[in-house]
Amino acid sequence: MLPSTLAAADFTAFQRTIPSLDIVIFSDRSRLIDGRAGGGYIGFQAHHQFLRSSLLYGHGKEVFDTEAEAALAGAQAAITYPTAQFATNLWICLDNLEVATRLLSPSTGSSQEVFESFRTLAAAWPLRERLPHTKSGSIQIRWVPGHAKIPENEAADLAAKEGAASTPPAPQKSSYASLKRHAKTQSLSAAQSQWQKVAPQSYQDLEITTSPKRPRELQLNRLDLGRIIVARTGHGDFADYHEHFNHDDAYLLCRCRA
Template sequence: MLELLTISASADIIRSDIGGGYDNRCSFHGGCEYRILFDCTINNITSYPPSPSLLTGARAVLPVFRTTPKPVLYRESGFSPPEIELDRIALLATVRLRRLDPYHPLRRRAEQIASNGRQISRFARRTLALPNSEQINPLQYAPWHPREPRGNAQARIGAPMGRTKEQAAANFMAFQRTIPSSDIVIFSDGSRLADGRAGGGYIGLQAHHQFLRSSLSYGHGKEVFDAEAEAAIAYPTAQFATNLWICLDNLEVAIRLLSPSTGSSQEIFESFRTLAAAWPLRKRLPHTKSGSIQIRWVPGHAKIPENEAADLAAKEGAASIPPAPHKSSYASLKRYAKTQSLSAAQSQWEKVAPQSYQDLEITTSPKRPGELQLNRLDLGHVIAARTGHGDFADYHEHFNHDDAYLLCQCGARKAPLHFFFCHIAKRRAPRPPGPPSEVISFLLGTAKGAQKLATWLAETHFFEDICPRQPLLST
């Protein structure tokens, strides 16, 4: 493994800047410049399209040598290639069609395209490519429609409002004991698995006895937000209860359930409001009061048995076989747009990742790389060690840097992985324990490892007086 890392670091020097015939210059000691031309494809790696502005920005963000490959600049800066970023913006704009009012010309045009199915323009192709999803009407409630202040809604549902989870759990259990035994209490919860499938679950109690339990599967078309909203709708007809209490641990759902909604799952929330209005008109026994539906927030994962039971039912629902395809929610549609962008960036990175990054198992291209939390000096050392484009003997010899100093104070040649094997550094501070191949992959291949490497380099003063760019002046 170490041999592969060392060989690939040297090979990446030759790979250098993977540009489409770009005239790249690298300036180092004494201001000398060397003109290098590179082919747009090297070792079957497809390059990114030219984007001078983005690359200039990436080089301003990152402390790197000019010959650092373009894929590395994009990956380490968190910038997306221009074609991926433009596709993301266009997709998000298309998603927003689902939230236009019924009289908006773009919505009318999109409805015409959906009815005839003809892909006669880019707008039509993007519109037809969207999954079947709900349509939000932002004008269903006028802006001057009276709305309950958020603070009042939080007080009504027993929101945390500064309390700790333990305090909120104790207060909820005390409140639960005050609910009349004849009332029905529904604990509902939603869950989403790692693969994107969502589900809901709920249990019903009356007179401290559980008489209802159900799990619901929503497939990939719902968010946890939507799953909890739908789980809260499904409650039994009550002949004996005065009030129906809906208890759930999603604060936003709890606030929105009885309020006018112009967001995701608008139809679901409106259905719940209709059911809440119909509750006093339900068929009930003569001695039973009309009552109402009440919403109560319950702290999640706070060892409240009923909520834990609802959470288990929700997980079972998410893991079960989803129903036939149905309309996705607006929230899941936005997540779909985000996922498409991340997936495109990841696919592109897998095609263009330098061999040294593959050897270090750096397989992802995150939007916000954790390494950017390092200071610029440490970040530069990490990227140089990953790419081989830095103050290393092979690099200087390749570019004929005659005035470069090629040796460490220990007498060994400067190399991307020399910091790990330098015997002077070993005496100053112990390196992380473990097999070298695993430790090096951790230190250079992960953001957490890069933080530990930066700490170790600071303790040993490795690049200051053990392996400096130029030999230290003797006193």
């Protein structure tokens, strides 16, 4: 059995163990070719879908940010829904492992405000209004294998795609991760532009650039790479090199006597 198939089977088996009155939220994110990002979530209780929403985040969010915001939005909708009084636990299921591991933990970097809001919400869940016989419970996070044809996760993915494709009502705020990526892209472009102005002619003739940082030549074996470096730098067994450094013992002629 393939790992993805096995993971999907494990999750499906886990789903059967969730009490029917617990609320289960599936959240997901989407990003279009033009950079627009969206999120979505669906909610189930007693095997009935009672929540669904598509969210638009515009161009200023990375996939990581939208995944976290979709999970938060789903949890916020669930805790305020009237039937939350019947549920013991609130399950948040998402296929982004990094976000899943950080939702209930102190976080640095992008979307700190979102993660802080989620932890505040998790602390409020046991204090919600509930029936006398309903336990306080907690918010639980569960990773879902993505692209494993789990129906609920596929439905959340569809909601996210609809959110990304919708028309933005107003300019959206940019996240830290999005601004960081933009700044990195701009700096690389500026460095490349400056290099084209100041690069020695010999480097320009060999089309040596500043990007990528790890050119394909580095994948060659050491012998071939060494020959390329010698040819490009001119520091090798060349007559000009030996004459420049006054190597009196150097043999300057080729075996063909040229």
